[in-house]
Amino acid sequence: METPFREKSHLLVNFLRPKKSELILVFANTKINVERIEKLLKKENLAVDYIHSGLSQGRRQRVLNKFRNKQMPILIATDVAARGLHISNIDYVINYDFPQNLEFYIHRIGRTGRAGASGKAISLISSAREKSQLMSIIRQKKYPLELIDWK
Numbered sequence: 001m002e003t004p005f006r007e008k009s010h011l012l013v014n015f016l017r018p019k020k021s022e023l024i025l026v027f028a029n030t031k032i033n034v035e036r037i038e039k040l041l042k043k044e045n046l047a048v049d050y051i052h053s054g055l056s057q058g059r060r061q062r063v064l065n066k067f068r069n070k071q072m073p074i075l076i077a078t079d080v081a082a083r084g085l086h087i088s089n090i091d092y093v094i095n096y097d098f099p100q101n102l103e104f105y106i107h108r109i110g111r112t113g114r115a116g117a118s119g120k121a122i123s124l125i126s127s128a129r130e131k132s133q134l135m136s137i138i139r140q141k142k143y144p145l146e147l148i149d150w151k
Contacts, residue, residue, distance in 0.1 A: 004126040008096060009037070011124060013044050015094075016074060020047070022091035023067065026076045027108050029097040034076045037096060041074065050076040079104050095123040098130040105137055 016024065028034045031052040041048040049072050051060045060080075066072040068087050075081070079099070090112045099105040112119025125131050137143070 005033075005036070008124045008126060009040050012037070012094065012096060013041065013046075015122075016041065016046055017044070019092070020073065021070070022073060023070060023087070023089060024074045024092045024094065025067075025081065025087075025090050025112075026074065026094045026096050027081070027099070028076060028078060029100060031078060033097060034078055037076045041076070046074055047072045048074040048076060051081055052078040053080045079108070089119075091119050093119065093121045095121070098123055098125065098133060102137055102140075106141075 012026070026037065028037055031054050034050045034052050038048055038050040049063045049066065051063050055063075063072070063075070064085070064087070067075045076096075093109050093112045095105070095108060099108055109121035112121060123130075123134055125134060
C-alpha cells in the first residue's frame with residue numbers, strides 16, 4: 001500500500017511531465033514537504049525550485065525572478081507565496097497539501113487567473129476530511145469543480 005506522499009508524488013510527476021513550458025505553482029503546508037517535493041521532481045529531471053520562510057529574502061527573490069521569467073517553470077512553496085506575489089500568467093496552482101483553512105485556499109488559488117488571465121487550481125485530495133473541506137469550499141464559493149480520479 002502506498003503512502004499518501006508517495007501516491008500524491010506519483011500523480012504530481014505524471015501531471016507535470018508533459019507541461020514543461022507552463023508556469024506551475026505547487027503549494028505544500030510545511031518547509032519539509034516543500035523540500036521533499038523539490039528533490040523528488042529534480043530526480044525526475046523537471047526544472048523546479050522552491051521557496052519558504054526559512055530562506056533569505058534574497059534567495060526567495062532570485063527564485064521568484066527565475067519563475068517569472070520561465071527559466072524554472074515549476075515552483076514549490078509554502079503559504080509564504082500565497083499572498084503579495086505579482087506573477088502573471090500562472091497556468092496551474094496545485095495544492096499538493098490541502099490548505100489549513102478557507103483563507104489560505106482562496107489566496108493560493110488566487111495566484112492563477114489574475115488580471116483576467118485564465119488558469120486552473122488543482123487539489124490533490126488524500127483523505128475523506130480533505131474531500132469534505134474542499135466540497136464545503138466549493139459549495140460556499142460556488143466554484144466550478146471537476147473531479148478527476150487519476151489512479
